[in-house]
Amino acid sequence: MTGPRQVRPDASSRTTLGKAADENFPVAPFFLPRAWRDDLMAVYGYARLVDDIGDGDLAPGGADARHLGLTPEDGEDRVALLDAFEADLRRVFDGTPHHPLLRALQPTVRRCGLTPEPFLGLIAANRQDQLVRRYETYDDLLAYCELSANPVGRLVLAITGTDTPERIRRSDEICTALQIVEHLQDVAEDLGNDRIYLPAEDLKRFHVTEDDLARPTAGASVRALIAFEAERARELLYAGIPLVGSVHGRLRLLLTGFTAGGLAALDAITAAGFDVLPGPPGPTKPSLMRQAGAVLLRARREG
Secondary structure, three states: OOOHHHOOOOHHHHHHHHHHHHOOOOOOOOOOOHHHHHHHHHHHHHHHHHHHHHHOOOOOOOHHHHHOOOOOOHHHOHHHHHHHHHHHHHHHHHOOOOOHHHHHHHHHHHHHOOOHHHHHHHHHHHHHHHHOOEOOOHHHHHHHHHHHOHHHHHHHHHHOOOOOHHHHHHHHHHHHHHHHHHHHHOHHHHHHOOOEOOOHHHHHHOOOOHHHHOOOOOOHHHHHHHHHHHHHHHHHHHHHHHHHHOOOHHHHHHHHHHHHHHHHHHHHHHHOOOOOOOOOOOOOHHHHHHHHHHHHHHHHHHO
Protein backbone atom coordinates (compact mmCIF):
# COMPACT_ATOMS: atom_id res chain seq x y z
CA MET A 1 0.00 0.00 0.00
CA THR A 2 1.40 3.39 -0.96
CA GLY A 3 1.32 6.00 1.82
CA PRO A 4 1.35 9.79 1.56
CA ARG A 5 5.14 10.02 1.89
CA GLN A 6 5.50 8.40 -1.54
CA VAL A 7 3.79 11.34 -3.27
CA ARG A 8 6.10 12.33 -6.11
CA PRO A 9 6.55 16.08 -6.54
CA ASP A 10 5.60 17.42 -9.94
CA ALA A 11 7.79 19.86 -11.86
CA SER A 12 6.44 22.95 -10.10
CA SER A 13 6.96 21.35 -6.68
CA ARG A 14 10.53 20.37 -7.59
CA THR A 15 11.15 23.98 -8.58
CA THR A 16 9.85 25.14 -5.21
CA LEU A 17 11.94 22.63 -3.23
CA GLY A 18 15.01 23.44 -5.31
CA LYS A 19 15.09 26.94 -3.84
CA ALA A 20 16.40 25.50 -0.56
CA ALA A 21 19.91 25.75 -2.00
CA ASP A 22 19.58 29.54 -2.22
CA GLU A 23 18.82 30.14 1.46
CA ASN A 24 21.29 31.77 3.86
CA PHE A 25 21.30 28.62 6.00
CA PRO A 26 21.10 24.84 5.40
CA VAL A 27 17.45 23.79 5.42
CA ALA A 28 17.85 20.04 6.00
CA PRO A 29 21.57 19.15 6.15
CA PHE A 30 22.85 15.64 5.56
CA PHE A 31 23.88 14.98 9.17
CA LEU A 32 20.30 14.96 10.44
CA PRO A 33 18.29 11.74 10.80
CA ARG A 34 16.41 10.92 7.61
CA ALA A 35 13.01 11.41 9.29
CA TRP A 36 13.96 14.92 10.42
CA ARG A 37 15.26 15.79 6.96
CA ASP A 38 12.04 14.62 5.34
CA ASP A 39 9.94 16.56 7.85
CA LEU A 40 12.01 19.74 7.54
CA MET A 41 11.86 19.62 3.75
CA ALA A 42 8.09 19.10 3.90
CA VAL A 43 7.75 22.22 6.08
CA TYR A 44 10.20 24.12 3.87
CA GLY A 45 8.21 23.19 0.77
CA TYR A 46 5.08 24.57 2.40
CA ALA A 47 6.73 27.80 3.58
CA ARG A 48 8.48 28.37 0.26
CA LEU A 49 5.30 27.80 -1.74
CA VAL A 50 3.32 30.24 0.43
CA ASP A 51 6.00 32.89 -0.15
CA ASP A 52 6.07 32.18 -3.87
CA ILE A 53 2.29 32.63 -4.04
CA GLY A 54 2.54 35.89 -2.14
CA ASP A 55 5.40 37.13 -4.34
CA GLY A 56 3.85 36.02 -7.62
CA ASP A 57 6.88 33.79 -8.19
CA LEU A 58 5.28 30.44 -8.98
CA ALA A 59 6.64 28.08 -11.60
CA PRO A 60 5.26 28.89 -15.07
CA GLY A 61 2.46 26.84 -16.54
CA GLY A 62 -0.19 27.25 -13.87
CA ALA A 63 0.27 23.80 -12.28
CA ASP A 64 0.01 25.15 -8.74
CA ALA A 65 -3.27 26.90 -9.52
CA ARG A 66 -4.70 23.72 -11.08
CA HIS A 67 -3.69 21.69 -8.01
CA LEU A 68 -5.70 24.14 -5.92
CA GLY A 69 -8.79 23.90 -8.12
CA LEU A 70 -8.21 27.19 -9.96
CA THR A 71 -7.61 27.96 -13.60
CA PRO A 72 -4.19 29.35 -14.61
CA GLU A 73 -5.96 32.68 -15.19
CA ASP A 74 -7.35 32.64 -11.65
CA GLY A 75 -3.80 31.91 -10.52
CA GLU A 76 -2.84 35.47 -11.40
CA ASP A 77 -4.92 36.60 -8.41
CA ARG A 78 -2.60 36.16 -5.42
CA VAL A 79 -5.35 36.61 -2.84
CA ALA A 80 -7.50 33.99 -4.55
CA LEU A 81 -4.52 31.63 -4.62
CA LEU A 82 -3.83 32.19 -0.92
CA ASP A 83 -7.50 31.55 -0.11
CA ALA A 84 -7.47 28.31 -2.10
CA PHE A 85 -4.17 27.31 -0.51
CA GLU A 86 -5.56 27.88 2.98
CA ALA A 87 -8.57 25.70 2.13
CA ASP A 88 -6.21 22.96 0.96
CA LEU A 89 -4.06 23.36 4.08
CA ARG A 90 -7.11 22.69 6.24
CA ARG A 91 -7.53 19.39 4.38
CA VAL A 92 -4.11 18.39 5.70
CA PHE A 93 -5.70 18.22 9.16
CA ASP A 94 -9.13 16.80 8.33
CA GLY A 95 -9.03 15.21 4.91
CA THR A 96 -6.88 14.74 1.83
CA PRO A 97 -5.19 17.82 0.36
CA HIS A 98 -4.89 18.31 -3.39
CA HIS A 99 -1.51 19.99 -3.79
CA PRO A 100 1.46 17.55 -3.87
CA LEU A 101 3.47 19.59 -1.38
CA LEU A 102 0.57 19.55 1.06
CA ARG A 103 0.10 15.82 0.59
CA ALA A 104 3.80 15.42 1.38
CA LEU A 105 3.31 17.57 4.49
CA GLN A 106 0.45 15.50 5.90
CA PRO A 107 2.56 12.63 7.32
CA THR A 108 4.78 15.16 9.13
CA VAL A 109 1.75 16.91 10.61
CA ARG A 110 0.30 13.64 11.86
CA ARG A 111 3.51 12.12 13.17
CA CYS A 112 4.66 15.28 14.98
CA GLY A 113 1.25 16.40 16.18
CA LEU A 114 1.59 19.78 14.47
CA THR A 115 -1.24 22.30 14.77
CA PRO A 116 -2.61 24.59 12.04
CA GLU A 117 -1.61 27.85 13.74
CA PRO A 118 1.99 28.26 12.51
CA PHE A 119 0.98 27.30 8.97
CA LEU A 120 -1.89 29.79 9.03
CA GLY A 121 0.49 32.46 10.31
CA LEU A 122 2.60 32.14 7.17
CA ILE A 123 -0.48 32.54 4.99
CA ALA A 124 -1.56 35.58 7.02
CA ALA A 125 1.87 37.16 6.47
CA ASN A 126 1.55 36.77 2.71
CA ARG A 127 -1.98 38.17 2.75
CA GLN A 128 -0.56 41.15 4.62
CA ASP A 129 2.05 41.55 1.89
CA GLN A 130 -0.77 42.13 -0.59
CA LEU A 131 -2.14 45.01 1.50
CA VAL A 132 0.73 46.53 3.48
CA ARG A 133 3.63 47.97 1.49
CA ARG A 134 5.31 50.09 4.17
CA TYR A 135 5.96 49.71 7.92
CA GLU A 136 5.87 52.82 10.05
CA THR A 137 7.71 51.55 13.13
CA TYR A 138 10.12 48.81 14.14
CA ASP A 139 7.39 47.33 16.34
CA ASP A 140 5.15 47.10 13.27
CA LEU A 141 7.90 45.18 11.49
CA LEU A 142 8.34 42.85 14.48
CA ALA A 143 4.60 42.10 14.38
CA TYR A 144 4.95 41.15 10.72
CA CYS A 145 7.91 38.88 11.52
CA GLU A 146 5.74 37.18 14.16
CA LEU A 147 3.65 35.93 11.23
CA SER A 148 6.23 35.62 8.46
CA ALA A 149 9.25 34.09 10.23
CA ASN A 150 8.66 32.93 13.78
CA PRO A 151 6.27 30.09 12.85
CA VAL A 152 9.11 28.35 10.99
CA GLY A 153 11.31 28.13 14.07
CA ARG A 154 8.39 26.94 16.14
CA LEU A 155 7.74 24.18 13.61
CA VAL A 156 11.39 23.09 13.75
CA LEU A 157 11.18 22.80 17.54
CA ALA A 158 7.89 20.89 17.31
CA ILE A 159 9.28 18.47 14.72
CA THR A 160 12.27 17.72 16.93
CA GLY A 161 10.17 17.47 20.11
CA THR A 162 12.08 20.25 21.86
CA ASP A 163 9.52 23.05 22.07
CA THR A 164 9.36 24.72 25.48
CA PRO A 165 8.26 28.31 26.21
CA GLU A 166 11.85 29.49 26.75
CA ARG A 167 13.12 27.80 23.59
CA ILE A 168 10.24 29.24 21.60
CA ARG A 169 11.12 32.73 22.86
CA ARG A 170 14.76 32.33 21.80
CA SER A 171 13.73 30.80 18.50
CA ASP A 172 11.50 33.79 17.80
CA GLU A 173 14.51 36.10 18.30
CA ILE A 174 16.59 34.13 15.82
CA CYS A 175 13.81 33.84 13.24
CA THR A 176 12.92 37.53 13.44
CA ALA A 177 16.60 38.37 12.96
CA LEU A 178 16.84 36.08 9.93
CA GLN A 179 13.81 37.78 8.40
CA ILE A 180 15.32 41.23 8.96
CA VAL A 181 18.62 40.07 7.41
CA GLU A 182 16.71 38.87 4.34
CA HIS A 183 14.96 42.23 4.11
CA LEU A 184 18.33 44.00 4.22
CA GLN A 185 19.71 41.80 1.46
CA ASP A 186 16.63 42.37 -0.71
CA VAL A 187 16.06 46.13 -0.35
CA ALA A 188 16.36 46.74 -4.09
CA GLU A 189 14.23 43.73 -5.10
CA ASP A 190 11.54 44.60 -2.56
CA LEU A 191 11.41 48.20 -3.75
CA GLY A 192 10.95 46.90 -7.30
CA ASN A 193 7.85 45.14 -5.96
CA ASP A 194 6.72 48.37 -4.25
CA ARG A 195 7.56 47.07 -0.78
CA ILE A 196 9.81 48.64 1.85
CA TYR A 197 10.48 46.67 5.02
CA LEU A 198 12.81 49.30 6.49
CA PRO A 199 10.72 51.13 9.12
CA ALA A 200 9.61 54.60 8.01
CA GLU A 201 10.66 56.05 11.37
CA ASP A 202 14.21 54.87 10.67
CA LEU A 203 14.23 56.26 7.14
CA LYS A 204 13.30 59.63 8.65
CA ARG A 205 15.93 59.32 11.37
CA PHE A 206 18.69 58.73 8.80
CA HIS A 207 17.27 61.18 6.26
CA VAL A 208 16.74 58.46 3.66
CA THR A 209 14.09 58.84 0.97
CA GLU A 210 12.56 56.22 -1.28
CA ASP A 211 14.44 57.80 -4.16
CA ASP A 212 17.68 57.11 -2.28
CA LEU A 213 16.74 53.42 -2.11
CA ALA A 214 16.10 53.37 -5.87
CA ARG A 215 19.65 54.43 -6.78
CA PRO A 216 22.10 51.89 -8.24
CA THR A 217 24.44 52.28 -5.26
CA ALA A 218 23.90 53.49 -1.72
CA GLY A 219 24.91 56.88 -0.44
CA ALA A 220 26.25 57.54 3.04
CA SER A 221 22.80 57.96 4.62
CA VAL A 222 21.52 54.64 3.22
CA ARG A 223 24.67 52.85 4.35
CA ALA A 224 24.25 54.26 7.85
CA LEU A 225 20.63 53.09 7.92
CA ILE A 226 21.54 49.56 6.77
CA ALA A 227 24.35 49.41 9.35
CA PHE A 228 21.86 50.37 12.06
CA GLU A 229 19.34 47.71 11.04
CA ALA A 230 22.12 45.12 10.65
CA GLU A 231 23.24 45.74 14.22
CA ARG A 232 19.68 45.24 15.43
CA ALA A 233 19.56 41.89 13.65
CA ARG A 234 22.95 40.90 15.04
CA GLU A 235 21.80 41.66 18.58
CA LEU A 236 18.70 39.52 18.08
CA LEU A 237 20.81 36.62 16.81
CA TYR A 238 23.11 36.91 19.81
CA ALA A 239 20.09 37.02 22.12
CA GLY A 240 18.83 33.78 20.60
CA ILE A 241 22.10 31.85 20.92
CA PRO A 242 21.16 30.32 24.33
CA LEU A 243 18.66 28.24 22.33
CA VAL A 244 21.63 26.54 20.65
CA GLY A 245 23.16 25.75 24.03
CA SER A 246 19.89 24.34 25.38
CA VAL A 247 19.78 21.42 22.94
CA HIS A 248 22.23 18.67 22.09
CA GLY A 249 23.64 16.55 19.32
CA ARG A 250 22.54 17.03 15.74
CA LEU A 251 19.84 19.54 16.63
CA ARG A 252 22.50 21.78 18.14
CA LEU A 253 24.39 21.64 14.84
CA LEU A 254 21.21 22.46 12.89
CA LEU A 255 20.37 25.49 15.04
CA THR A 256 23.99 26.57 14.86
CA GLY A 257 23.70 26.50 11.08
CA PHE A 258 20.57 28.67 11.11
CA THR A 259 22.15 31.24 13.43
CA ALA A 260 25.55 31.22 11.73
CA GLY A 261 23.85 31.66 8.35
CA GLY A 262 22.30 34.90 9.55
CA LEU A 263 25.58 36.13 11.02
CA ALA A 264 27.49 35.22 7.86
CA ALA A 265 24.95 37.13 5.78
CA LEU A 266 25.50 40.13 8.05
CA ASP A 267 29.25 39.70 7.49
CA ALA A 268 28.59 39.90 3.75
CA ILE A 269 26.51 43.05 4.17
CA THR A 270 29.29 44.58 6.26
CA ALA A 271 31.95 43.56 3.71
CA ALA A 272 29.90 45.32 1.03
CA GLY A 273 30.17 48.53 3.02
CA PHE A 274 26.44 48.23 3.79
CA ASP A 275 25.68 48.93 0.13
CA VAL A 276 22.91 46.43 -0.58
CA LEU A 277 21.43 48.28 -3.55
CA PRO A 278 23.46 46.64 -6.37
CA GLY A 279 22.17 43.22 -5.27
CA PRO A 280 21.92 40.95 -2.23
CA PRO A 281 25.29 40.31 -0.56
CA GLY A 282 25.48 36.56 0.08
CA PRO A 283 27.31 34.69 2.84
CA THR A 284 30.51 32.88 1.95
CA LYS A 285 31.35 29.36 3.06
CA PRO A 286 34.44 30.48 5.07
CA SER A 287 32.34 33.09 6.87
CA LEU A 288 29.63 30.53 7.58
CA MET A 289 32.14 28.09 9.06
CA ARG A 290 33.80 30.81 11.13
CA GLN A 291 30.48 32.00 12.48
CA ALA A 292 29.37 28.44 13.24
CA GLY A 293 32.42 27.99 15.45
CA ALA A 294 31.76 31.32 17.15
CA VAL A 295 28.10 30.43 17.78
CA LEU A 296 29.05 27.09 19.37
CA LEU A 297 31.62 28.76 21.62
CA ARG A 298 29.19 31.45 22.69
CA ALA A 299 26.43 28.87 23.27
CA ARG A 300 28.68 26.86 25.57
CA ARG A 301 29.74 29.98 27.44
CA GLU A 302 26.18 31.19 27.93
CA GLY A 303 24.58 27.79 28.41
